[in-house]
Amino acid sequence: MCKGVKPHNMRDMQIDMDQAEARPMASIPRTITLLGSLTSSTASVSQSMPSRPSEPKRRGATTVEEAFNTRARDELDSIIARMFYTGGLSFNLTRNPYFSRAFTYAASNPIVGYKPPDYNSLRTTLLQREKAHVERLEPIRGSWKQKGVSIYSDDWADVQRKLLINFIAVSENVPMFLHYVNVEGEQKNRYFITEKFEDCIRENTEANAIAYAECNWITKVSDDALMIKNFIMNHSMRLAMFNEHSKMKLLLIADTRFASWIIMLKRFTMIKRSLQDMFVKEKVLDDLWWDRVDYIIAFTASIYDMIRLTDTDKSNLHLVYDMWDTMIEKVNVVIYRHEGKRENDPSSFYDVVHKILVDRWNKSNMSLQCLAHSLNPRYYHETWLNKNIHRQTPYQDEEISSERSKCLRRYYPNADERRTVNLEYARFSTVLDTFSDPDALADRGLMDPKLWWVLYGSSTPNL
Incomplete structure (x- = not known):
């Protein structure tokens, strides 16, 4: 050491050395801590910041943390929570058994490169697959009339301790769940049980038969329109003839689209004249058939408009009740005017339509x-x-x-x-x-x- 160096010179040099060592440390980039994933972010920050020699090293993950992978679990919980918050999903979705089953299956069966279904898959192919799965039960229900059916019930309590009664139909040892009734606060005597059994029987037998008899003509009209559309679209010569008579095109609407058959009938009324000029066919030239088409569009217009208004991102919860009542009033006016009846006169067709609308309201209310x-x-x-x-x-x-x-x-x-x-x-x-x-x-x-x-x-x- 140089003899000319004094103690105060030593202190100044030590300060300069400490500042030189601290300057690279301050320039190291740091990871920003996110509110939703505090645990994982804290871990990444600690990894990106080298510890000073004077500081003791932090303890690593414990054996319990490694065994249960708690950091990854917390991060997944945060991602799921953000999905609910940003998507406006109901918290009741967590009570759906398929919610937990989906994540359990994904954790038990690692699928490399798997991507969840997108918007179009959910509304087309996957929806059609589930619809076909449910329709497999219809032959069972259709055989009840010939083979007979027994309806059973039992009571149980759900996770919230609410008392429920299940109703199950059994035919040839094949059970089918019908529905359940919340009996919380009710006195479960023989009169109450008998009333619920009668409601279940009416809902699954007589009411459906009456509704089918009254509304079957609507299905026939829509089937006729679908047949005409397919006849034109599937034959190139007929399609060329149609294009010569009409500037508008026939719509190819998937069955999964909202109110697809109503949209198809609306387009038919717009190209009515072109179809009549093109064909010399009884169905297309039949004015009574076109009157039925107009009638269907007229009494379903308020239903279609109401559902379109509610199927938006706009806040309209405070309007739903009034919109539903107004819709039923408009349906009543159209049907009674078409049938030429007064307000107090009975209408079997309106009674069926009104019951369908009320049942739908009771399910979604x-x-x-x-x-x-x-x-x-x-x-x-x-x-x-x-x-x-x-x-x-x-x-x-x-x-x-x-x-x-x-x-x-x-x-x-x-x-x-x-x-x-x-x-x-x-x-x-x-x-x-x-x-x-x-x-x-x-x-x-x-x-x-x-x-x-x-x-x-x-x-x-x-x-």
Whole structure:
């Protein structure tokens, strides 16, 4: 060591050496920690940052972590959770047995290069495969009339401890599940069981036979249209003749497309004149057949439009209940006008159509839809109420009130909190306090519901 070097010079050189060693360390890129995968990100950061000599080395993964691969499990859980959150999926999907079965099968049978089905596969080939699988059961159901059938029932409790009753049909030792009934809170005496058995029998025998007898003509009309379309499309000469008479093309619509046969009949009415000019054929020139086509399109138009409106990304939960009621009203008007009947006259065809629509509503109806309907200020305004004499405010409707109460009990299990919410709803529905403001009353029937609540809902924060 040079004798001219003083102690303060040694300290300065040591500081310069420490700074030189720290400069490369600071330039090393670091991995950004994601909120959804904190465990895996922390591990990658620790791997990318070399430890200082003065720091003790971090302990590696334990034997338990290696055995159960906990980091990979946590990462997979985070990916599945993001799928639910970003896709707006219902958490009830996790209770579907196929949800857990899919991941269990994938973990037990590693398939190299496997890709999950895409949008088109789910709506075409895979849907057709499942449809064919379900249709294999139809011959069994069709043989009941000749071979006889017995209906059995048993009760059990699901994972939520709800009491359920299963109904199973058995014919020649071949069982088939029919449906189940939630009997929570019901008294299971012989009268109740008998009533449920009678409902099950009617649903699977008489009702289906009546519906088939009343609606079979619709199937015949659609089959005729399909036959004509296939006759033209499958013969090049006929297709060339059709193209000469019509500027519009026949649509090749897959059966899996929404309302495919209605779309096909609509196109037929648009090219009606071209088909009549092209053919000298009884079916195409028959005005009665075309009248049936127009009738089918007319009474299904409101059903088609309602489903199209709900099958969007737009928020319309608060409109579903009213749209469904309005749709049934329009179907009633078209059918009764076509049959030349008054409102109170019986119509066997409308009764069948109405029962199908009501059954579909009962299967898809949610308490949340009734709650959203109750909170829409438009349905308390005279503009909406005066459009039909049968309309009434949501708090006066027994079904809506019952379903709204069920929904609020789920949202607010605490009785005191629920009482506060019920009081807020009472003030809103009966126009008390701030809701009696003239602007608030006038805007109920004019303004978007969400904007209305922003302006006038400050006194009811829970609603």
